[in-house]
Amino acid sequence: MKTLNSILLIFCLAIGIIFMSVLQPQHFYGVEYDVRVINGFTNNSSLALVIWCSSEEGDMGGRALQAGDDYGWRLRTKIWGTTDFMCTMKWDQKRRRFHAFKVPRDSLRCNLFRKCSWLVKEDGFYFSNDEVNWKKDFSWY
Known part of the structure; x- marks a missing residue:
């Protein structure tokens, strides 16, 4: 028995x-993905969009993005899908922390081109996997 x-x-x-x-x-x-965050503000004035990202592997540091600037990186998912990249965005008095890449959500929607792009605008955060078709994912608040 x-x-x-x-x-x-x-x-x-x-x-x-x-x-x-x-x-x-x-x-x-591991599967490789490209993640990109773009400052899509149309009336950026003199205030930069500040981005600060980290993963379970550590702090990736911060950047100040002027209108049209971008910040991107390549990642490889870990065994059993534990990869998670968090970013904090700050513009003027607005601040938002979000998952720039998280396996359960993004392994399927970024899968076609292995690209996860975020366009940050005055009214919120837009997602695209081809940088042609953008869909609003969430607002600043």
């Missing part, structure tokens, strides 16, 4: 690994 249980356990583990590697490879091994 113990042998049968051991065989059944090994079989179930093998099926699970096959499922994760074939049907959801982005959750099993």
Whole structure:
């Protein structure tokens, strides 16, 4: 009986690994993505859009983006999909912290071109995976 249980356990583990590697490879091994945040303000005046990002690997530092400037990086997802990049955006009195990349949300919607782009505007944050079609994801508040 113990042998049968051991065989059944090994079989179930093998099926699970096959499922994760074939049907959801982005959750099993590293996939590279490009993440980009663009200052899309049309009336930026003299105030820069300040961005500060970090991941579980550490602080990536801050940048001051003038109108049209961008800040981008390439990442590789970790095994079992734990990759998470958080950014804090500040413009004048507005401040917002958001996930610039998070595997459960972005591995599918960024998957076609492996590109996750954010356009930050006066009225909110817009997402695109091709930098042609933008969809508002959320507002500043």
